[in-house]
Amino acid sequence: MEKAKGFKGNLFFLFIATFIFIFILSLKTPRTYRSTPQPRWAPTPATCPLVSNTTITPLQNTQHFLVSAYMDQRVDGLDVRIIGIFRRDSIQPLQCFFNCGSRCNNSAFLTSPTTVLQHSDNFGFPFVTTDAMCSIPKDCHPTHVTLLTQPHTLRGSDLSWLPIRNQKTNGKETRFKFNFTVCVSNLFGDYNNVLQVAQALEMYRLLGVDRVVIYNTSSGPELSRLLHSYSQEGFLEIVSWPIDKHLNPSRGWLFSQFGGDLHYFGQLTTLNECIYRSMERSRYVLLNDIDEIIMPYQHNDLMSMMNTLQRQQPNTGVFLIENHIFPKKHFEPSGRFHLPQWNGVPGVNILEHVYREDPDRNIYHPHKMIVQPRMVEQTSVHEVLKHFGERYKVPLEVCRIIHVRVALRGPLPLEQLHEDKRLWDFHEKLIPNVDGALQRAGLLRSERES
Template sequence: MDKTKPFTFRLFLFIIAIFIFIMIITTVRTPRTYRSIPPPRGALDTCPFQISNKSITPLENTKHFLVSAYMDQRVKGFDIRIISIFRRDSIQTLYCLFCCAGQLSNTTPVTVLVHEDHFGFPFSATDVMCQIPPNCEATHVTLLKQPDGVEVSNQTWLPIKNKKTSREEEKTFQFDFTVCISTLFGEYNNVLQFAQTLEIYRLLGVGRVVIYNNSAGPELNRLLKTYSEEGLVEMVEWPIHKHLNPSHGWLFSKHGGDLQYYGQLVTLNDCIYRSMDRSRYVLLNDIDEIIMPYQHDNLKSMMDMLQQQHPDAAMFHIESHVFPYKFFTKGKDTPLPQWRGVPGFNILERIYREDPDKNIFHPRKMIIQPRLVEQTSVHDVLKMFGQKYKVPMDVCRMIHCPTVPQNERLFSQYEDTRLWDFKDKLIQRVNEMLRRGGLLSSDRES
């Protein structure tokens, strides 16, 4: 009996030791999940930690850049589309992490869609697609290079836009028409043409013009500020030159650089999603181009007709016509004297239209329904959920007034004074905006 007591005591100690060991193991080790992030314990631990307020956000430890994140559930299996700029030869596996009403989510895998139109440049417009985890009321998103073990407090988060879900709300729009001007660069300062173009669009029914500004001249910056304060222009600062070597041209083999035309394709796609829930139609064109109806007084009546005739159309292709450097005779009614000294030229003097050569490729510009477009290039839509329709030139054509001389084929030029139909109201509105911008003195108006 005396020998059993030490054995029993040792067995008891052994059992106690095993129990303590199990408790330590279960306390220290936690089950592996998609992320090794402790649950939030208070206000300081809730997400998001750092929110980007910039139009271009570098993705840490990569050669890529993020522009903006949008809710987009039109493609099966995806909820979020992040408009991005990726280096095409450095694409790696990525994961989306969401902030769900202040709480971190599990990560979800990313699908990277490089746009097919990159014109040979190393960097391209890119869509990053991912799914929101179940039971997550996502407000912000960030990208990770691995699914767990990341210190997320160092991540930069993008707010998720276009979160409207009500079908009834989607039927109402703040604007009928938005014009997307891809990029202003090179200290662009053609103030007079800029003001005339914006006022023509206002007369045609455009309610909003989105401009991605990389570099504008001093006088134009003053005018842009005036238009922004008034509400017609939505300015997006676009400092792409601080991140990449942007090209001044569209073709890499000819112009070199990292990215086509200061990121023109990126900004056009971002503008479409920026306008998705706010505008019925979006016009994609440059600042020296005016999409002009020829059978209607405004864009709304023209598009009502075209949409009724072509209900399945998502994109309306508009033929471009150059109005080159050939001026009409300057008479006493010419408004040039009152605009003398304002940088730029007067588009009312462009009254000779050059019809395009049908024997060669002739690029067009577009009016789109943004909710039916997924990806766009400059002259054509890359992915859409509808059909395209080429609008006859007698219904609508684009008035292209380039700032530099084009190859003028005089045998194909015709007088076209369509802009003069808006002259009286146009001159009044331009004078008002130039005056408000401090660019038109009283002695110039006399």
């Protein structure tokens, strides 16, 4: 009995000693305290959200693609517009997912419902340009946004985020950096019309354009050198547009005729993207192709023309300019501007083509546009789809498009065309400027080589 009592006493003292040892050890071990619960979507410094570094971002768990996001508070109750390319037959409910902070280790992540607006022009293709419209949650000052299909299964670090552009600072209106920006949609198919591009860009510079934005899927080697040169000097902004890496883009405008996933390599998406890209920095945006020049006929520059038009049409935000074809198969007979230094440059010499077709007004005749970007919500190629303010068709004697390309009305003989030498009014400055641009790009042959 005495042995049993001793054994129990030893166990008691052993238990007490063990308890004291563990208590002392715990005093030396650091402890973590949580003063407040952490936000559900708060990342750690090691799991910072990934910002998309491409212009076309696949959206997880969908067949859709995100392009860019812009602050846009022109529509009541909505604050952010995410431009995308969605498959029309599989649009599901989505949520906007906001990064409400400036640093990855000091951010909260909040969601809000999304309204997806399909643009009305899709020309029968499976994929369509879309706007995902979102309201910003209360007490959120977002820097980045994305879309979610299942908000509770992903972490902020699992997603590709889009920066929210066009954010105003201190509530002040942004002063326009540019008067005119030209938006050129989609170079593709290794396009290499070097001489005509140089002439068009230099012509626009003479007319007062400050910036040209080109969406480039693929261009030929000489044209790539020319575009790079213009980009380096700051006149040209090249936006990479690798749409062919994600979809089977069409080379035509109508699905029933050309097939494919998306109209003209995503032309509608790039035109809309360019309007929003330019909205806070350019007073006017010209929406046209690289082989088209929107040419004033009563003024020597675009600013003088627009000042006149805006005085006459003060509530107008969309100016429609009629397209006129100058068939490249007809040459001006004197050869005055068939210049030897351009013989080795690939492409069309627009100064040699001075004969203009009359449009067939019995069928639809397209226009291109000069717009005030803040007065446009959605655009197609030849018309705006949603806009604020008025539209105005500019009279032909004031402005028209000079479009040197294959004839639209092929059978017309030369006698039924009209001589139009408006481009020649600028030749004294245009020719040396084109020579300089080609020279800087290393594309102009020397007289010794000619």
